[in-house]
Amino acid sequence: MSFFNYWITYLEYLQIEKNASKLTIDAYEQDIADFFNFLNTENIQELKHVDYRVIRTYLTVLHDRALSKRSINRHISSLRSFFKYLLREDIVKENPFVHLHISKSSHNIPDFVYQEEMKLLLESIDQGTTLGKRNMALIELMYGTGIRVSECVQLTLDDIDFDLQTILVTGKGNKERYVPFGEFAEKSLQQYIDQSRTKLITDKSNPGNILFLNARGNPLTARGIRLIMNKLVEDAAITLHIHPHKLRHSFATHLLDNGADLRAVQELLGHSHLSSTQIYTHVSKDRLSNVYKTAHPRAKR
Incomplete structure (x- = not known):
């Protein structure tokens, strides 16, 4: 073979x-x-x-x-x-990689958006337009739930439960989890679905039940979301580099900064192992250290 x-x-x-x-x-x-x-x-x-x-x-x-x-x-x-x-499958007699040592890679602290920067970005979105309402719903939902961009593009209208304020997310390995969303995301989602989504659907497009659509009425792609974020930052005229995963990092960081339980954040992010979530605690520790060094009279000479 x-x-x-x-x-x-x-x-x-x-x-x-x-x-x-x-x-x-x-x-x-x-x-x-x-x-x-x-x-x-x-x-x-x-x-x-x-x-x-x-x-x-x-x-x-x-x-x-x-x-x-x-x-x-x-x-x-x-x-x-x-x-x-x-x-x-008895195709080879041994696994030559089994004894190969994998060097430990240093974990980089996740890059995140400060809460003040996030507020500026959201306030800059023009909600008076069809695409503006979609963009607001998109950013509010991704920041408000911490879902991956690959999970976001798969969302359907049926995945949203406005009564319970939750979305059904299909993550890695097709594992499903329920993630709650807040009032800001709920409001922007309702406005987008009621006022904008139907306007984006054209006779030629066939989006099915997909939640987020592009300007041509087709399902929004991961690349499309990245382009939208780049354009929003450009229009807002703020010195901020943002990408979908940065919103996920920000979601986790802000939760932990405000006292959320690490296990709960793990569940919300859909991490199989707690070690994947623990990287976000370094951000909080660094911030605490900086606050201490700046504020305490005996922190430095």
Whole structure:
């Protein structure tokens, strides 16, 4: 069986048996394809010939590309899982990646928007226009719930429960969770749905039940959301770089700054492991440290 066939059967395994999300499958597909290209350049025709020496050479290639530790670790993790599958299927006799050490990557403190900056951005949105109402609903919902951009573009009208003020979110691995939203998001969503969404639907478009639509009446994409945010910042004339994940970071940071329980924030974000959420506590600790150093008379000489 060729490299390509092994590749396809593994991706099918991820989709059917592991119920992996499209983003996860795309990442594995990219990493494995990159490794296969490397094997071709090294004239390695069979997977059984992949040993520790080959892997070390591949790591050198990755380092030469100036990839970050996080990216290199992701490549290794993808290939380790791939060879684990091959070993299970008796395609190879051993997993050459199993003993490979993954270097610890330093966790960068998440970049977030200050509450005052968030207020300025929201106040700059022109709600007198059809797209303005949509943009307000979009930003209020993403900041008010902390959902990922991939989760946002999948939302349908049926996912919103205005009585309970919750949305049903389908996250990574098709795991569902209910996330509450506040009064500001509720008001902007109601205005968008009642006054703007129907205006965006054209005879040629077929948005179905998707919540957020673009100017042509088609479902809004992740790229479209990024472009909208860039335009909003430009129109607001504020020195702020914003992207969808920054709203998610801000959501978590502001909750913890105001006393929210870490486990509750984990649940709201849809994190499988608490360690993924704990990174946001560093932001709060840094802020507390800065406040202390600035305000306490004995903090510095």
